[in-house]
Amino acid sequence: MKKNIEVINSAEVIHVPRFHKSLGFNTTTKYSKILSKIKKTNSKAEIKLRKALWNCGIRYRLNCKNIFGKPDIVLRKHRLVIFVDGDFWHGYNWHLRKPKMKTNSEYWVPKIERNMQRDIEVNQKLKIEGWRIFRFWEHDIHGNLDSCVAVILNALQ
Numbered sequence: 001m002k003k004n005i006e007v008i009n010s011a012e013v014i015h016v017p018r019f020h021k022s023l024g025f026n027t028t029t030k031y032s033k034i035l036s037k038i039k040k041t042n043s044k045a046e047i048k049l050r051k052a053l054w055n056c057g058i059r060y061r062l063n064c065k066n067i068f069g070k071p072d073i074v075l076r077k078h079r080l081v082i083f084v085d086g087d088f089w090h091g092y093n094w095h096l097r098k099p100k101m102k103t104n105s106e107y108w109v110p111k112i113e114r115n116m117q118r119d120i121e122v123n124q125k126l127k128i129e130g131w132r133i134f135r136f137w138e139h140d141i142h143g144n145l146d147s148c149v150a151v152i153l154n155a156l157q
Contacts, residue, residue, distance in 0.1 A: 014114040045138035046072050046084040052149045058156070068129070069122030078156055081126060083119075083135045091116045092137050 041063055050073060053060060060082075061074040071081035091097070091112045101108055123133050132155060136148050 014110050014117055041072070043084060043086065043138065045086075045136075045141040048145060049073070049082070049084060049136065049141050049148060052145055053152065056149060056153065058152070067131075068125050069118075071126075075156070078132070079130055080132045080134065080152075080155060082152065083122075083133070084138060084141060085119065085135055086138050088112075089115055090119060090137075092139070 050060070050062075053073070058075065061076065063070050063072060064074045067074060067081065069081075069083070072084045073082035074080075075082075085092075087093075089112065094112065094116065098109060098112075119135065123135075126133050134152060134155070141148055
């Protein structure tokens with residue numbers, strides 16, 4: 001349910017290649033249009049969790065730009081931040097999915113691994129600043145919303 005993140009050496013930053021045709025990344029106009037529709041905020045899982053928290057009487061702020069990592073949900077009073085991580089974009093079961101990536105894997109593998117590395121860096125910095133961090137996978141919110149909300153409610157007591 002709650003996402004476990006390991007500590008890494010951030011000195012070895014993963015570099016993601018740019019997505020250019022000249023480098024062999026072929027993208028059709030149709031595929032480019034599909035990718036442009038991907039939202040950074042207000043995913044279905046995020047909205048579902050926010051509504052559940054609101055119904056429990058918990059008030060929060062969204063995507064605070066002045067907090068490192070721009071958490072999806074912020075409870076300032078409790079010094080608590082919540083991230084809702086997409087299964088694909090943040091590498092759920094990455095050790096199983098990585099070998100199966102066939103299309104443009106030269107781009108997607110470093111891209112997703114860099115996202116995973118950034119998650120760790122954000123957690124480390126927020127912990128140093130005194131925040132409590134919760135990360136939930138989108139499939140956990142869709143499948144076990146009550147459990148995810150219970151974890152947050154327990155942290156508030």
